[in-house]
Amino acid sequence: MTHHILKSLCLALALMPVAARAEDAPSHCARESVYDAPFVICRFDQSADIRLFLTAPDGEAFGHFERLEETLNTDGETLVFAMNGGMYHEDRTPVGLYIEDGEQAQQLMTREGPGNFGMLPNGVFYIDASGAHVLQSLAYRTLAPEAIYATQSGPMLIIDGEYHPSLNPAGTSLKRRNGVGVNEETGEVIFVISDTFVNFHTFARVFRDHLGTPNALYLDGTISRVYAPELSRNEQGLRMGPIIGVVEALEFKEDHQ
Template sequence: MTAKLLRALLLCLLPAAAAAQSPCRDMAFEGASYTICTVQAGDDLRLFQTAPDGSPYGTFDRVNDALAASGQTLGFAMNAGMYHPDRAPVGLMVENGQSRAGLVTAAGPGNFGLLPNGVFCIATRFSVTESRRFASDAPACRFATQSGPMLVIDGALHPRFLPDSDSRHIRNGVGVGAGGNIAMFAISNTRVSFHQFARLFRDGLGLPDALYLDGSISRLYAPAMKRFDRGYPMGPIVGLVTPAG
């Protein structure tokens, strides 16, 4: 039996109680629907970019296939930053201590270049740091991904966001609690504006710093919720690693 078929069989056998143990939950805020996935410092949260054969992982299934060799699986996962057509990261990417792409601090086109942008860092704790501040005092990150724009900066919304904007998309991002002991990943289940999405992190989740990861292509893998979003291959992926079975 292949690893993929075995995983599908195990998912079919998950007890109903497994949903209660999921790191993810659905949440309504200001009339919009979101799914929130929470991790604590010390959890095995990783970024996945480069598969064992040197190519980008691209899909949740490929990450799971690689983890299966060590008896592990994804508790949840989502896309974790913007990428070029070859799926290489647009900005900083650190994967298990190895630099895959460098930090970009210049303004540029698109959402990534809408300064301030930022870096999500996984070390002994979590952090979301504005990119130029990160450049001047970078923490030792085991994993890191740069994206943009920042959603919340020291409790303030990004200054370019408009409350009445009609630019609405499915969006996903990450926010970090004060002290860095908790990180919350969110994906909207309905189309929302940047201002709405940023308010979710600041006002709905109470997080002082948050970073936009992407929109339109945003996808979530949450097996305990029986959610397996599909689409074209991605660039960076963030995932919580747990024992299989």
């Protein structure tokens, strides 16, 4: 646990009775070995408060999980999970569509281009009044949902139950990767990050064959990071752009002992 998180928790405990015990919270994340590779898989239902974050109160990108957690604490909230949430430019502005709290900061991009983002079809992870969804970008444009939060990335990993056509089982590009899918039957929103270097096809296979998500989106590789305090994971590195976070209210209870 970092100095910033400890400082925030100490402040909260000084002002309130006693924080709810960590063991009272449900478990969302687990380390799993899938197809002989290690992954962290985090599952949330549609009632979870899933948001996108980019800009801190001072106008700069949050950049790090600790800074986001610290800001949420001042508002009486806590960060229970986070992951880098899509590709970004050098100045940390998102590549492609980005919507935060109903405000659109970047437009949808549907043209082919270089890099993973331009390997069409790419897609959008978005949240509207009905919950969280993953949809390829052209379908998103046609549907035009009233998204509260949205981030565009690419490529799509799984499209209506099928692999992205460019994914090769023998692909030699090996990276640490992270992504998101939604299981339409269970309603689970599932975030995955590899704990070793894997190719695109293996990563996509986890979503389709292990997790049963008919649509899944690649978020990034190389800078992939996760914040999962229940697993003692708060990964460090260069400043990030968009962050996907799951938020809960800070809860306190009286200690009569």
